[in-house]
Amino acid sequence: MPSPAAASASVRIHDVARVAGVSLVTVSRAVNHPEQLAPETLARVRAAIDALGYVPNLNAGSLATRRSGIVGAIVPTVANAVFSETVEALTQGLGAAGYQLLLGQSGYRDADEAALVETFLGRRVEGLVLTGTGQAPALLQRICAAGVALVQTWDLDEAPVDMQVGFDNRAAGAVVATHLLGRGHRRLGVIGADEPRSRQRLAGFRQAVEADGTGSMVEAALMPAPAQPDDVGSALQALIDRAPGLQAVFCTNDLLAAALLFECQRRGWAVPQRLAVVGMGDMALARATWPRLTTLRIHGQRIGEQAGQMLLARLRGGEAAGPSTRRVDVGAVLVERDSG
Amino acid sequence: MPSPAAASASVRIHDVARVAGVSLVTVSRAVNHPEQLAPETLARVRAAIDALGYVPNLNAGSLATRRSGIVGAIVPTVANAVFSETVEALTQGLGAAGYQLLLGQSGYRDADEAALVETFLGRRVEGLVLTGTGQAPALLQRICAAGVALVQTWDLDEAPVDMQVGFDNRAAGAVVATHLLGRGHRRLGVIGADEPRSRQRLAGFRQAVEADGTGSMVEAALMPAPAQPDDVGSALQALIDRAPGLQAVFCTNDLLAAALLFECQRRGWAVPQRLAVVGMGDMALARATWPRLTTLRIHGQRIGEQAGQMLLARLRGGEAAGPSTRRVDVGAVLVERDSG
DNA sequence: CTGAAAGCGCTAACAC
DNA sequence: GTGTTAGCGCTTTCAG
Numbered sequence: 001m002p003s004p005a006a007a008s009a010s011v012r013i014h015d016v017a018r019v020a021g022v023s024l025v026t027v028s029r030a031v032n033h034p035e036q037l038a039p040e041t042l043a044r045v046r047a048a049i050d051a052l053g054y055v056p057n058l059n060a061g062s063l064a065t066r067r068s069g070i071v072g073a074i075v076p077t078v079a080n081a082v083f084s085e086t087v088e089a090l091t092q093g094l095g096a097a098g099y100q101l102l103l104g105q106s107g108y109r110d111a112d113e114a115a116l117v118e119t120f121l122g123r124r125v126e127g128l129v130l131t132g133t134g135q136a137p138a139l140l141q142r143i144c145a146a147g148v149a150l151v152q153t154w155d156l157d158e159a160p161v162d163m164q165v166g167f168d169n170r171a172a173g174a175v176v177a178t179h180l181l182g183r184g185h186r187r188l189g190v191i192g193a194d195e196p197r198s199r200q201r202l203a204g205f206r207q208a209v210e211a212d213g214t215g216s217m218v219e220a221a222l223m224p225a226p227a228q229p230d231d232v233g234s235a236l237q238a239l240i241d242r243a244p245g246l247q248a249v250f251c252t253n254d255l256l257a258a259a260l261l262f263e264c265q266r267r268g269w270a271v272p273q274r275l276a277v278v279g280m281g282d283m284a285l286a287r288a289t290w291p292r293l294t295t296l297r298i299h300g301q302r303i304g305e306q307a308g309q310m311l312l313a314r315l316r317g318g319e320a321a322g323p324s325t326r327r328v329d330v331g332a333v334l335v336e337r338d339s340g
Numbered sequence: 341m342p343s344p345a346a347a348s349a350s351v352r353i354h355d356v357a358r359v360a361g362v363s364l365v366t367v368s369r370a371v372n373h374p375e376q377l378a379p380e381t382l383a384r385v386r387a388a389i390d391a392l393g394y395v396p397n398l399n400a401g402s403l404a405t406r407r408s409g410i411v412g413a414i415v416p417t418v419a420n421a422v423f424s425e426t427v428e429a430l431t432q433g434l435g436a437a438g439y440q441l442l443l444g445q446s447g448y449r450d451a452d453e454a455a456l457v458e459t460f461l462g463r464r465v466e467g468l469v470l471t472g473t474g475q476a477p478a479l480l481q482r483i484c485a486a487g488v489a490l491v492q493t494w495d496l497d498e499a500p501v502d503m504q505v506g507f508d509n510r511a512a513g514a515v516v517a518t519h520l521l522g523r524g525h526r527r528l529g530v531i532g533a534d535e536p537r538s539r540q541r542l543a544g545f546r547q548a549v550e551a552d553g554t555g556s557m558v559e560a561a562l563m564p565a566p567a568q569p570d571d572v573g574s575a576l577q578a579l580i581d582r583a584p585g586l587q588a589v590f591c592t593n594d595l596l597a598a599a600l601l602f603e604c605q606r607r608g609w610a611v612p613q614r615l616a617v618v619g620m621g622d623m624a625l626a627r628a629t630w631p632r633l634t635t636l637r638i639h640g641q642r643i644g645e646q647a648g649q650m651l652l653a654r655l656r657g658g659e660a661a662g663p664s665t666r667r668v669d670v671g672a673v674l675v676e677r678d679s680g
Numbered sequence: 681c682t683g684a685a686a687g688c689g690c691t692a693a694c695a696c
Numbered sequence: 697g698t699g700t701t702a703g704c705g706c707t708t709t710c711a712g
Contacts, residue, residue: 012704012705012706013705014706024705024707025708028706028707028708029707032707057705058706061705061706061707062706063704063707064706064707065707065708
């Protein structure tokens with residue numbers, strides 16, 4: 001194959017034009033609106049492009065077009081299966097439509113998230129995907145004021161600023177509690193990370209238990225986010241210290257639940273007889289544990305796909321697009337398997 | 341707090357200048373070189389910036405500066421713990437230095453990777469992080485020709501085009517084989533994804549077994565990438581069908597190994613007595629399994645950090661920076677725990 | 681179907 | 697210290 005000229009970094013549209021013997025605009029059209037050119041001209045331009053190894057400068061294009069073709073996404077950390085699934089789906093959906101994904105990680109720190117939003121706005125992202133709904137109102141206003149399409153994920157609000165895809169975390173916690181209560185468990189525990197969404201699930205869980213009126217109790221062990229599987233052992237111990245007769249534990253993600261399953265094995269505790277275990281996420285591993293993991297299914301991937309679609313619909317429709325879908329509940333259903 | 345004007349999207353440096361009663365450049369300097377301004381002027385400009393909710397257009401800045409402040413990274417999928425750790429560390433390191441990360445996922449498809457590289461070059465990324473070393477020479481040349489700093493990760497080559505951070509996958513496979521052989525196992529298996537790096541590990545594994553001369557055998561079950569934990573059951577079955585007396589299995593990532601541990605439990609097989617299990621990665625879960633997982637430790641995070649550092653060193657040093665470090669072996673050491 | 685002119689929003693020399 | 701003058705590389709109108 002013909003090797004392109006070495007200095008492709010500095011090849012500008014101008015150079016291509018000269019080599020092809022056409023004007024600047026014609027090259028631009030060859031790249032962006034090939035159908036507007038005479039086949040013969042097009043071929044000549046294309047040949048020049050290949051020969052020179054020309055790579056159009058998309059930033060310059062963005063400036064002229066006033067459309068960056070970039071969408072930003074901020075997650076607490078991508079090193080957490082639930083979020084990485086979302087990011088993966090998002091990247092895919094947007095990529096297929098020609099958008100690029102600028103990724104940011106907040107590390108669960110609000111200040112970092114705000115700083116990232118600022119930079120992303122500077123990049124003139126056309127859309128922004130945030131995790132959670134707890135952002136400062138001023139920040140959200142800033143985003144909207146900038147005319148940037150916004151999707152908040154993994155949680156749902158009463159009055160969304162713009163769009164949301166997620167589920168009701170409180171309700172999710174309640175569903176699990178109800179399930180456990182229904183199985184006759186009275187001494188319940190929750191293991192998770194100390195971050196907003198886990199806290200909400202815990203709140204919902206507690207509320208359901210109180211509403212139940214059987215006098216059941218719930219102990220929680222929330223560890224600093226991000227929660228790691230190898231902390232589960234001590235979390236369980238902490239729970240037991242406070243509630244010796246612990247009968248069931250809800251882990252706010254499947255990886256923690258898997259670790260708990262192993263921990264039970266280590267202790268020689270039969271699951272679910274001695275201790276019932278429920279996870280959350282229904283990731284592939286949940287289908288591979290033994291006993292098979294009962295878990296609250298959250299389709300992290302679905303959240304990403306949905307967020308991508310909503311964003312694209314909005315971006316394509318332009319500002320004109322009506323209120324469209326503002327709030328999508330991807331739901332959270334309990335998948336009863338064998339662990340609890 | 342004073343709410344910034346609504347139309348911040350369209351606030352340009354020009355507007356700020358007018359409001360602050362200074363010229364265009366002064367505003368630019370207030371943003372980029374505040375130390376060059378008289379304190380009083382600076383304060384006035386900043387006030388105007390806040391009042392208008394001005395967000396500098398970084399794309400325009402990039403165009404003028406010829407420095408995008410963007411680094412691109414392409415991984416097969418971020419929904420795989422090993423890569424997400426790398427991406428996380430990378431984002432962090434680059435972010436701290438003011439760079440943004442443009443993320444791409446190849447889905448293990450070479451064509452997609454090439455297309456992404458093309459787009460990233462169009463965005464004028466200053467650096468590029470790729471996964472693996474198997475890219476087409478033409479593609480690599482194109483990157484270098486564009487003057488973009490390149491780091492290939494997760495694998496090592498004899499003659500790196502630019503920089504590399506990884507480890508020797510063949511050697512890694514051999515280390516595990518040797519370990520297993522040393523424990524007296526003769527009928528070995530490998531479970532992993534059918535992708536370049538796993539194949540190399542398998543090759544190294546096989547080679548070590550043959551070199552051993554004990555007449556040991558190895559069966560492999562490589563599934564289509566990305567490998568999912570819930571496919572491990574059938575993979576094991578396939579292995580057993582071909583090698584009934586199977587004694588040990590090497591899984592090319594910890595999640596698969598954890599799934600295999602559960603599968604053994606399901607079958608009532610004692611680990612490591614009936615079947616020895618070795619993982620790879622040493623992710624947090626490996627420290628939380630029971631029995632505790634023997635695994636080949638790969639510091640995915642370290643790869644990301646290192647790649648980030650090398651990139652930054654190069655970018656800061658400019659082209660002038662000498663050959664610096666071109667090739668970093670993060671190593672792969674076997675962590676002997678209890679599973680095999 | 682093709683070209684010429686006028687920016688997109690910002691920064692880097694140079695002057696003052 | 698601050699302003700003026702030129703672009704960065706590309707995409708539009710608008711003519712022809």
